[in-house]
Amino acid sequence: MTVTNIAFPDKFDYNIQSIAVPGTKRPGQTAHYRNALYGLVDVNVLPTLPDIFDNGYNINPDCRLLGHRPLVSTNPLKFGPYVWQTYKQVDVRRRRIGSALHRLFSRGELQGEDLETVGIWSQNRPEWQLVELALHAYNKVGVGLYDTLGKDSVEYIINHAHLSIIFTTVDHIPALLKLAPKVPAMKMIVSFDGLSVDARKALVAWGETVGVQVKEFSELEKYGEEHLVPPLSVSPDTVASLCYTSGTTSQPKGVVLTHGNLASSAYSNMFGMDYPPNGSVLSYLPLAHIYERVVELTTLAIGGCIGFFTGDPLRLLEDAQMLKPHFFPAVPRVLNRVYQSAMAAGNVPGLKGALFRAAVRTKLDQYHATGVSTHPFWDALVFRKIRAVLGGNVLLVSTGSAPISAEVIDFLKIALFCEITEGYGMTENCGVCTHTFKADPDCGGTIGPPQPVNELKLVDVPSMNYTVEDKPNPRGELCVRGPNCFTRYYKDEKNTRETLKDGWIHTGDVAEVDPQGRFKIVDRIKNIMKLSQGEYVALEKVENMYVACPLVQQIFVHGDPLQSYLLAVLIPDPVALAPLVSTVLGQKVAPDDIPALEKAIKDPRVVAQVLTVLNIEAKKNRLTGFETIKRLHISLDPFCIEDNTLTPTFKVRRKDAFAKFATELQALYALGEPNGDSSSKL
CATH class of the missing domain: 3.30.300.30 (ANL, C-terminal domain)
Structure with a gap:
């Protein structure tokens, strides 16, 4: 199916952002809330992940898609400008990789348990997405390993997901080979990096002693080219990913996500999106985490491009200034640092500090009155240098994963003079649940209304004295349902029953809903x-x-x-x-x-x-x-x-x-x- 972004209207009544569905209120629960602007997406017409890729491809196959900065010098360490692969080039490569995997599984050289699972253990890079897109097209199940996961968690996930093949970087290969006796399912390791003659010889020999084949990415791609088959058909119910939560107190939980879950999340993000043709996003948040995954799927869906960071967080701003992204996904710890650095640089004694404070005061007053975040005088005099830190072209910054203060959000809106969207999501709903509306002048501190694919409700939490009858706003545990919501944890009925009740995800977060229909997280049931x-x-x-x-x-x-x-x-x-x-x-x-x-x-x-x-x-x-x-x-x-x-x-x-x-x-x-x-x- 073809999916298109739905523009945000020129005029909108911010006093009505979500609506309570009549007849759905129950004792101890609010009514079901839906997005007031877009309503609820028809769950009977859902895209799959190959649809998402095809959508971007059909906009312009010759547009750039995956970019990276090649290493040009090791002493001193230096990276060149971005080089790109087009949608057409990526399509050719995903077919080769997918064909290779399909043949290896078909011949029994690789074996799944109940799912044909494929692991990826790497920082963000183009090869990560090439493999992921191949898995989508050839009905395989991706399992992302966090690049910085400890040995115990890696061992647990390989065994739990029954990973017989893992794509990784050269630095992780020794750790995987040492683990081999404890992870009998693992039969093949594929290095994203090219190996020197000596390194290849040593690693292949080591692998032979523990029953694991070690191959290079280019080798697997060539094998697929020699045995090409067309992409396989999938449905919205086909399992696409096991996304393991990071777990603060216990072993990671494997969230089973289908094509429909992930594709509907990307589709939901297209509502209200205003993105230039082939606009770019900077990829640096972990791709094994759901937030970045859905950000990049959304970018694909609208024909955008993805520029990967060098892998060094200290070079992130250098990467941003080289890429000049239009979209910068972030988390509060990153935005708090931007805010603190900007305030420290601007709020100084003398004329410079006085001008900075006057600029902030003027623009904040204007924003809260009108929702407009630009100002011809103050932007040119004061704020263009702050905006230049992220490359100068940024149109949208999104933040999620943890709360961020209204003060920080409002300042960054006027300092970067772009849209700053705060959202809420979790692995279990593909990172999509709510987000603030564009140009809402007083949404700071809220997470906005439901996304178009979701319904939300609040449920009493008597042990913490939160009830849906609280004044001035109803309060309770936030519950969500929709086509983006998972249906089970992998091999874990107990946690599935505790989280999914009557078709609703019980998030464990306490929220309130304000008179405008915006939600706000106020507490957490766990860690009490x-x-x-x-x-x-x-x-x-x-x-x-x-x-x-x-x-x-x-x-x-x-x-x-x-x-x-x-x-x-x-x-x-x-x-x-x-x-x-x-x-x-x-x-x-x-x-x-x-x-x-x-x-x-x-x-x-x-x-x-x-x-x-x-x-x-x-x-x-x-x-x-x-x-x-x-x-x-x-x-x-x-x-x-x-x-x-x-x-x-x-x-x-x-x-x-x-x-x-x-x-x-x-x-x-x-x-x-x-x-x-x-x-x-x-």
Whole structure:
């Protein structure tokens, strides 16, 4: 089927963004909400993933599709400008790769269990998408492994998904060969990278000793060219992917996603999209995660192109300035850093600072009154340099995966003078559930109305005192259904039953719906702990209230059920910390003077002042007294994937984060009950 983007109307009543379906309200539940502008998509007419590719291909087969920056020098490290493969070239290559896989499975050289699964373990690169598109066209099931997953999770997923073939980068091949005795299903490893003669000889020989073939990508592609077969037919119900959630407390869960789930999500994103012909997106968020996958599927559907980053996060802005993308998908941790850097650079003493503040005030007033984010004078004088950081052409920035403050969203809208869309989704609904409407002047802090493929409802959470009869707005657990929603976890009936009830995904997030029909996440049912005096605290919610503070690079809030108050570990942003330290100590300390900062964060005066700043943020966000941090440990040793304190999607693994700083946190509790104003006590 052919799918087309549906333009956003010139005039729209932002007071009616979703509608409650008459006759659907039940005791303890709201009515079912649908998108007020586009209604509900007909679930009987759904595209498949090959339809998505064909849609982009048919717009112009000769347009660029997949781009990368080739390495031109290793000393010094240097990458060239983007080079591109067209839709027509990609079509030829996906057929070769798909034909090779189809023949290998047909001949029994590769074997699935109940599904013919294929693993991909790599950072984002064109080959990732080439394999994924081949799987879509030849009825194989893709399984993305996070590039930074630990050994245990990789082993678990290979066995759980019964992966007999894994496409990967050369640096992962030794780890996979070491795992081979523990993953008997694995029969073939394909290297995206070309191998030197010596490396190929050594790896092939090693593979032979453990019963695993090691091949190069070009070798597999040539094999497919010699045994070409046409793409296989698929239906919306055909399984396309096992997308494993990163799991903060347990083993990853394999979310079973069909062609209809993924394709309908991409289709839903096309409603209201205003994208130039062959517009570009910068690919840097992990492709094994659902957010980036659906972003790139949507780009394909509208005939856009995908420019991959070099793989080095420190070169991300260089990649953006080289690509000049029209679409920049992001997460709050990235946008918070952009916001903090822009504020630090602009909000300075003297004329420059006065002009910056005047520009921000003028544009914010204009935006809140009209929804217009451009200004001919202030954009040219002040904001064009901020916009240039992302290449200068950006039209749309999307954010999801975690909350972001309204203050940050509104500032970035006027500083980048482009549309900033905040959305909400999860792996189980293909990353698509809600997002804010274009040019809504006061949507900051909300996640917008339902997407056109979804219906939403709220359900009472009595244990947390959230009900759909709450005033001024109904509140309850957010539930969603639609053609983009999964139907099961792979080999996991227990978690399937707990998440899917009566055809609705129960998200575990508490939301409210405002009079305009926009939803807002207000709490999380999981990660609730009770303090010694009986107060329930949602630790993630508290952390999210603090992250907008410029001092915060990372924060981990900890509570003990035997204690009456909260502690925190703060990983500060050196750029924001250095001026505070300089003021408190009365001597200049630079952001890059790590030894001086290490010494300073042990000074009780510095800790007290940092806690004061954090508690200003707490008051601004109306945290209650028992939700406010009372004692603080500051460290320059960040939470990271490598030490297992972060998931690959940058969520804190609470158990491991506590273990990392257990000694320091226990020492803070050993000091006894804080007295008086917590902002001045250690």
